[in-house]
Amino acid sequence: MMEEIKRIAGQQEQQQLAVNQSRRKFLKLLGGGIAVSFVLQDAFALLSDTDAPTPAQKATSKQVGGWLHIGEDDVITVYTGKVEVGQNIRTSLAQVVAEELRVPVQSIKMVMGDTDLVPYDAGTFGSRSTPSMGPQLRRAAATARAMLLDQAAQHWKADKNSLSIADGKIINTRNNESLSFGQLTKGKALLEAVAEDAALTPTEQWKIAGTSVPKVNGHDIITGRHTFVSDLKLPGMLHGKILRAPAFGASLTQADVAAAKAMPGVVVVQEGNFVGVAAPDRAAAEKAIAAIKPIWQTTPQPSRAEIFDYLKQNASTPRSGGRGSISQGSIDAGLAADKTLKATYHIDYIAHAPMEPRAALAQWENGKLTVWTGTQRPFGVQDDLARAFKLDKEQVRVIMPDTGSAYGGKHSGEAALEAARLAKAAQKPVKLT
Amino acid sequence: MELHINSVKRTVGSAPDTSLLQVLRDELDLTGSKYGCGEGQCGACTVLLDGVAVRSCRVPVEGAQNKQITTIEGLEQDGKLHPVQEAFLKVDVFQCGYCAPGMIMAAVGLLQQNAQPSEEQIISAMNGNICRCGTYPRIVRAIKEAAKA
Ligand code: FES
Ligand code: FES
Numbered sequence: 001m002m003e004e005i006k007r008i009a010g011q012q013e014q015q016q017l018a019v020n021q022s023r024r025k026f027l028k029l030l031g032g033g034i035a036v037s038f039v040l041q042d043a044f045a046l047l048s049d050t051d052a053p054t055p056a057q058k059a060t061s062k063q064v065g066g067w068l069h070i071g072e073d074d075v076i077t078v079y080t081g082k083v084e085v086g087q088n089i090r091t092s093l094a095q096v097v098a099e100e101l102r103v104p105v106q107s108i109k110m111v112m113g114d115t116d117l118v119p120y121d122a123g124t125f126g127s128r129s130t131p132s133m134g135p136q137l138r139r140a141a142a143t144a145r146a147m148l149l150d151q152a153a154q155h156w157k158a159d160k161n162s163l164s165i166a167d168g169k170i171i172n173t174r175n176n177e178s179l180s181f182g183q184l185t186k187g188k189a190l191l192e193a194v195a196e197d198a199a200l201t202p203t204e205q206w207k208i209a210g211t212s213v214p215k216v217n218g219h220d221i222i223t224g225r226h227t228f229v230s231d232l233k234l235p236g237m238l239h240g241k242i243l244r245a246p247a248f249g250a251s252l253t254q255a256d257v258a259a260a261k262a263m264p265g266v267v268v269v270q271e272g273n274f275v276g277v278a279a280p281d282r283a284a285a286e287k288a289i290a291a292i293k294p295i296w297q298t299t300p301q302p303s304r305a306e307i308f309d310y311l312k313q314n315a316s317t318p319r320s321g322g323r324g325s326i327s328q329g330s331i332d333a334g335l336a337a338d339k340t341l342k343a344t345y346h347i348d349y350i351a352h353a354p355m356e357p358r359a360a361l362a363q364w365e366n367g368k369l370t371v372w373t374g375t376q377r378p379f380g381v382q383d384d385l386a387r388a389f390k391l392d393k394e395q396v397r398v399i400m401p402d403t404g405s406a407y408g409g410k411h412s413g414e415a416a417l418e419a420a421r422l423a424k425a426a427q428k429p430v431k432l433t
Numbered sequence: 434m435e436l437h438i439n440s441v442k443r444t445v446g447s448a449p450d451t452s453l454l455q456v457l458r459d460e461l462d463l464t465g466s467k468y469g470c471g472e473g474q475c476g477a478c479t480v481l482l483d484g485v486a487v488r489s490c491r492v493p494v495e496g497a498q499n500k501q502i503t504t505i506e507g508l509e510q511d512g513k514l515h516p517v518q519e520a521f522l523k524v525d526v527f528q529c530g531y532c533a534p535g536m537i538m539a540a541v542g543l544l545q546q547n548a549q550p551s552e553e554q555i556i557s558a559m560n561g562n563i564c565r566c567g568t569y570p571r572i573v574r575a576i577k578e579a580a581k582a
Binding site for chain 2: 085086087088214215218219221222223224225226227228230231233239281282283353354355356357402403404405407433
């Protein structure tokens with residue numbers, strides 16, 4: 001027992017030491033204020049003085065990650081690895097935080113899906129953002145609220161019960177003085193892990209969360225100002241084009257790239273089945289690709305007319321790896337109804353078909369690779385890129401601007417890999433759209 | 434080649450058969466108009482030519498000479514949103530928003546031809562614009578809203 005207490009005390013001492021030592025880094029990184037992380041380990045990763053360039057890369061990979069920071073400038077920033085593809089979590093997660101901090105939704109800044117800035121997250125899929133990230137951020141925000149109230153109580157030497165909180169300010173009801181969150185945290189570097197027992201605002205009292213609020217970046221969307229990956233541009237950027245296979249499962253036997261290579265400003269990459277070009281503009285890239293005369297080996301595939309029968313005949317079973325089904329209730333009883341209808345419906349065999357085609361912009365700078373791409377798994381794509389180019393993960397940054405939908409079809413990062421390959425050969429940024 | 438875009442004269446150097454969409458996006462940095470399919474199938478690239486909604490991915494840039502081209506960037510006047518934009522904002526139509534510029538331009542085109550369209554007319558005019566997120570009921574509602582304004 002005594003040993004255990006000593007061990008914990010020792011740990012706490014060390015943690016305290018780490019916090020103190022890291023104060024400077026905290027101020028440098030986040031500019032002072034209050035920060036709440038989900039796990040204390042993450043907090044140390046964030047503050048460690050080792051050579052880790054960013055908090056995200058040191059964060060552990062097991063938990064749902066997220067940070068919340070309230071700056072001296074009153075800006076409330078949420079860092080999450082979840083990404084926005086039209087499901088509107090940029091708005092709904094901000095609502096949860098706004099509710100607990102008693103501020104308008106618009107005052108929350110969401111930093112999402114940037115592997116250099118946000119903690120690790122496995123990906124945005126399976127409709128998990130609201131049920132898993134939502135409650136985490138809610139607790140983080142409630143923890144921050146408690147920290148702010150503590151600060152204010154100390155400042156006024158007042159009882160916490162005499163303080164109220166509204167519109168980004170703490171109000172001392174005794175003397176009607178008030179201080180903004182930023183004023184309260186000025187010059188301080190306060191850091192805490194999410195309190196598991198944080199006092200959450202009961203759902204019946206919600207005024208912002210659980211209500212219908214307009215999309216936070218709605219104005220940018222309806223004015224065409226929102227920048228999707230395909231809208232990005234970098235100085236000296238080239239346009240990429242990939243030689244696509246004419247059929248599923250085709251392999252490239254031969255491709256004469258001499259004519260394309262001879263075109264001014266065109267870079268050609270040819271590695272096995274992969275042939276791509278980068279050129280100063282889209283038209284030149286298209287011309288270069290058209291000049292390549294490939295010979296593909298294809299195997300017969302079912303036609304559109306045959307595909308339904310083909311799938312039926314070749315359907316996988318739960319045993320061969322397909323998805324199972326469950327039966328519940330009684331089919332016979334159901335069919336004994338007074339009236340039964342029977343019909344067969346076929347739909348086209350189509351994939352997710354997101355409105356924004358897969359796109360990526362890749363840039364190499366001093367051995368570090370940055371790729372902007374629409375992906376539901378920024379950290380997964382970071383892994384893929386690190387593996388493909390034999391880089392440390394720290395050398396790869398994936399940034400995911402809010403993307404023109406995905407529907408589960410953007411888990412992978414092919415466009416990122418392709419753009420990075422071309423950019424490496426061209427030694428210039430390359431955009432692939 | 435000279436183009437009249439959003440009441441401004443612009444000189445462009447792209448080849449005459451380049452698509453208007455490509456010229457807008459790549460050469461003139463007017464990236465509001467979107468590329469969805471490049472085949473005239475989705476409507477993400479919709480702009481107005483002399484007030485008529487067209488698929489800019491299917492218009493060779495030379496065909497847009499001597500016409501007034503209006504893109505999503507040209508709708509706002511003196512910092513004031515166009516009534517159609519106002520309505521789309523108010524109804525909070527979009528999810529991912531990739532279809533938004535094309536939808537709004539198609540709606541502006543429709544209301545210029547027919548200020549008080551019926552629901553059927555709205556649906557048939559907007560039919561060629563795809564929203565994969567499926568925000569259609571709100572799109573129809575926003576257009577009705579804009580027609581009232
Ligand atoms: S991009 Fe022009 S209609 Fe799809
Ligand atoms: S809002 Fe996503 S395609 Fe229309």
